[in-house]
Amino acid sequence: MSTVPAAAQVLAILRYLAAQAGPVPAAAISRDVGLPRSTTYHLLDTLAGEGFVVHLPEERRYGLGVSAFELGSGYSRQAPFQRLARVPLARLVDRTGHNAHLAVLHGREVIYVIEERAPGRAPLVTEVGVRLPAHLTASGRAVLAGLPQAQVRALFPDATAFVLRNESGPRSLSALRNLLVDVRRRGYATEEGEVTEGFSSVAAAVLDHSAHPIAGVAVTFPAEGVDTARREEIAAEVARTAAELSRRVGGAG
Secondary structure, eight states, X not given: OOOOHHHHHHHHHHHHHHTSSSOBXXXXXXXXXXXXXXXXHHHHHHHHHTTSEEEETTTTEEEEOHHHHHHHHHHHHHOHHHHHHHHHHHHHHHXXXXXXXXXXXXXXXXXXXXXXXXXXXXXXXXXXXXXXXXXXXXXXXXXXXXXXXXXXXXHOOSGGGOOOSSSOSOOSHHHHHHHHHHHHHHTSEEEESSSSTTEEEEEEEEEOTXXXXXXXXXXXXXXXXXXXXXXXXXXXXXXXXXXXXXXXXXXOO
């Protein structure tokens, strides 16, 4: 499939800005996206003229504009991804017998957009609309593992970015990087009581056509009573569902 370089560059800038905690300098955009500075400034000027980017002259930084919000609002109204994902997640619940959910990355957090509960299972903190620190959740780790290192570094620039819920989890960029190496090696992410004590999760990333992670599919279960063999079976089912969703959105299955 052929691509238009300028369009790909514009989308790369918008994705980068959407992943930041706040407005960033043009130099950082140029460096982390891998574009020449002159190209970056030209594209930012065009995006600003159309309202997709806003320039903050006093701060010498750029952030997303109102048009980007309108575009996101239109997506939220239509919810095409959630519609594509709901049946595969329901099947995942049927196969595993545990609660499943879908989360997307927003800055340093994940937002839960679907939760499918298994019969007889208690509700979890992963209700639709809830935000949690991405580095603590299996879904967030699955997505972060597929991002460029520069983007992960931009999301977690210092120790203040590493908030904790139960006094466990990575507390530095180096610790997070080591964790993400294990995620890439296994092909799925795990979380052990770092979100809710007594519960564990496994997750895998949904990939778009460029192998960019756009969401994390996860199953959460009581830590006790689920042995290693069963956890591996659940992880395989999660990976299978993530691959199916990747194919549904035109990505690599």
